[in-house]
Amino acid sequence: MLLSANHYPPCPDPSLTLGMSKHYDAQLLTILHQGDVNGLQVFKDGEWTSVDPLRNALVINVGNTLQIISNNKLKSVEHRVVTNSNCARTSVGFFIAPSDDSIIEPAKSVVGNAAVYRAFEFKEFLLHFFPNFHNNDLVMERFKLQA
Ligand SMILES: O=C(O)CCC(=O)C(=O)O
Ligand SMILES: [Fe+2]
Secondary structure, X not given: OEEEEEEEOOOOOHXXXXXXXXXXXXXXXXXXXXXXXXXXXXXXXXXXXXXXXXXXXXXXXXXXXXXXXXXXXOOXXXXXXXXXXXXXEEEEEEEEOOXXXXXXXXXXXXXXXOOOEOOEEHHHHHHHHHHHOOOHHHHHHOOEOOO
């Protein structure tokens, strides 16, 4: 498990920069507390949509590794953080991750004979994920079984 605290100061011109650029989370699940300031957006139906903070609620985000284990039944979502000019924003994320030597593969109970991904060690996934952070299709392609 990894804990990450993010602080986004107010930005005089939010059109010039993002708080966090678009990405997918690599791990199994992200549990995010985003306080009460807007900023998180998900890419849905071809556009960026705000995930408005709800009082006393956490955001649960499926990561790439859970997408693979679920054989694409659960989808990792592209997301980013925008800034605003009025107030600072702080978020805290818990990333639930397997140990580096865990074997990741689509769960037998969900795939039948149609596994989309091969089995691999989680550390192989991380080694490939970070250098290719901005090309998620390329990341996922490497772990697919040949059609
Ligand atoms: O600050 C946020 O709301 C999201 C942060 C995030 O996406 C991340 O840390 O991976
Ligand atoms: Fe994220």
